[in-house]
Amino acid sequence: MELKLTLNGRAVAASVEADTLLIDFLRAQGCLSVKRGCETANCGLCTVLMDGTPVLSCSVLALRAAGHHIQTLEGLQEEAADFAAFIADQGAEQCGFCNPGFVMNTVALLRENPDPTDDEIRAYLAGNLCRCSGYEGQLRGIRAYLDHKKGRG
Amino acid sequence: MLNIKTYVRVQSLEEAYDLCQKKNNVVLGGMLWLKMQRRSVGTAIDLSDLGLDQIEEDGDFYRLGAMVTLRTLELHPGLNELTQGALRESVRHIVGVQFRNLATVGGSLWGRFGFSDVLTVMLALDAQVELYHAGRMSLEAFTQLPRQQHDILTHVLIPKKVGRVVYLSQRNISTDFPTLTCALSRKDGAYTCVIGARPQMAQVYRDEKGLLSGGVTEETARAFGEDVAERATFGSSLRAGEEYRRNVCAVLVRRGLLAMEKEG
Ligand SMILES: Cc1cc2nc3c(=O)[nH]c(=O)nc-3n(C[C@H](O)[C@H](O)[C@H](O)COP(=O)(O)OP(=O)(O)OC[C@H]3O[C@@H](n4cnc5c(N)ncnc54)[C@H](O)[C@@H]3O)c2cc1C
Ligand code: FES
Ligand code: FES
Numbered sequence A: 001m002e003l004k005l006t007l008n009g010r011a012v013a014a015s016v017e018a019d020t021l022l023i024d025f026l027r028a029q030g031c032l033s034v035k036r037g038c039e040t041a042n043c044g045l046c047t048v049l050m051d052g053t054p055v056l057s058c059s060v061l062a063l064r065a066a067g068h069h070i071q072t073l074e075g076l077q078e079e080a081a082d083f084a085a086f087i088a089d090q091g092a093e094q095c096g097f098c099n100p101g102f103v104m105n106t107v108a109l110l111r112e113n114p115d116p117t118d119d120e121i122r123a124y125l126a127g128n129l130c131r132c133s134g135y136e137g138q139l140r141g142i143r144a145y146l147d148h149k150k151g152r153g
Numbered sequence B: 001m002l003n004i005k006t007y008v009r010v011q012s013l014e015e016a017y018d019l020c021q022k023k024n025n026v027v028l029g030g031m032l033w034l035k036m037q038r039r040s041v042g043t044a045i046d047l048s049d050l051g052l053d054q055i056e057e058d059g060d061f062y063r064l065g066a067m068v069t070l071r072t073l074e075l076h077p078g079l080n081e082l083t084q085g086a087l088r089e090s091v092r093h094i095v096g097v098q099f100r101n102l103a104t105v106g107g108s109l110w111g112r113f114g115f116s117d118v119l120t121v122m123l124a125l126d127a128q129v130e131l132y133h134a135g136r137m138s139l140e141a142f143t144q145l146p147r148q149q150h151d152i153l154t155h156v157l158i159p160k161k162v163g164r165v166v167y168l169s170q171r172n173i174s175t176d177f178p179t180l181t182c183a184l185s186r187k188d189g190a191y192t193c194v195i196g197a198r199p200q201m202a203q204v205y206r207d208e209k210g211l212l213s214g215g216v217t218e219e220t221a222r223a224f225g226e227d228v229a230e231r232a233t234f235g236s237s238l239r240a241g242e243e244y245r246r247n248v249c250a251v252l253v254r255r256g257l258l259a260m261e262k263e264g
Helices: A022-028 A077-089 A099-112 A118-124 A136-152 B013-019 B070-075 B077-082 B086-091 B105-110 B117-124 B139-144 B218-231 B242-263
Strands: A002-007 A010-015 A047-050 A053-056 A069-071 B002-009 B026-028 B039-046 B055-058 B061-065 B128-131 B135-138 B153-159 B164-171 B178-187 B190-196 B203-206
Touching (some): B135 B139, B218 B242
Antiparallel strands (some): B055 B061, B190 B203
């Protein structure tokens, strides 16, 4: 079936099967930051933005995204670069596998709530699982970024 | 994994209803539960174009389209003011924000899942559902219908008069399925208690013995908690044993009642 959507600001048209998942479509389009971690809608690794809203691309049919704007990490490099280094500085990236999902959902968090409390950060990122870090590093990294931004502003 | 032959974005409820009469066609909600199944689907029926993602105020009710997401429920100011945050509390532990941006209220209630936080809270709110063919009925009546119906859940109605409401759940670990869910409400002096994840489907327990007729105190709250724990049936599952659930039930009901009195 014919699918038309906007991917990272660019109009895309492709032919997909009725049951093609958005994650597989995006990877076929070269967006390899979008990864499968669990495939049971639990880990958050496959997070993409659909019309600005974070969703699990492993659980959305590609055809459901027809007519919508999809953003992946490939299209958000600048926005992500702003805070990603702060997270890395805290040693929160160990194997790094969970990172794309964390970064995508942090982008969504900061757009929705530019000045979150620690509890708000924890609540928003609760659906992003990390097997290595224990989560404190990510929290410290985002906090350091927010403090830095405030100091600057 | 779902194998889907054809995908249709229906343009009317009638079209959706006609298509869903066939046994191997399915209606898509957020698809999160459906996707966990291994099954071959003829036609996947997508309701996305029908405007069912809206929350309207309709006289004495909030009228929620079936495609309203759990995240929308969590953030809706009017509904959370009405339910004193109980609606938010009932969904905020469900997996994560990205998940709740997809999971729908229609799919959550249609599934009548034993573990459902959403079903538990909606029963305490005395919600009603509208089915395209079978019409409007109380959610409690809907839970008793056979699961094999081929119909479309179009709307969920929440009465604007809900009284006091409190929601509590117990989980082994945050974002996991609950090991017990508990919602309490007090409307016009009458108490309703709903217990779910027993692990069977949520069920309503009223104060049949009038234990709370003299008001809620530490003692009457404890007595009612123990009464519900005794009347309810529990079972054992991977996540918790029957006895554990019974004990947690007595505690959550007592805590819920005391919290209700404190803030009310
Ligand atoms: C990993 C995981 C963890 C979860 N954890 C929790 C939890 O902790 N607490 C909790 O309460 N819930 C939990 N859930 C359930 C979840 O919140 C949703 O209730 C569930 O996914 C169903 O909603 P959906 O929109 O995804 O529906 P779908 O999966 O799309 O559909 C579910 C069923 O309802 C049918 N259906 C959907 N919409 C309609 C409609 N409008 N009319 C008629 N039929 C319809 C479908 O055909 C299907 O049979 C969890 C689910 C998963 C997958
Ligand atoms: S791969 Fe989508 S949530 Fe884990
Ligand atoms: S750093 Fe390894 S999973 Fe998060």
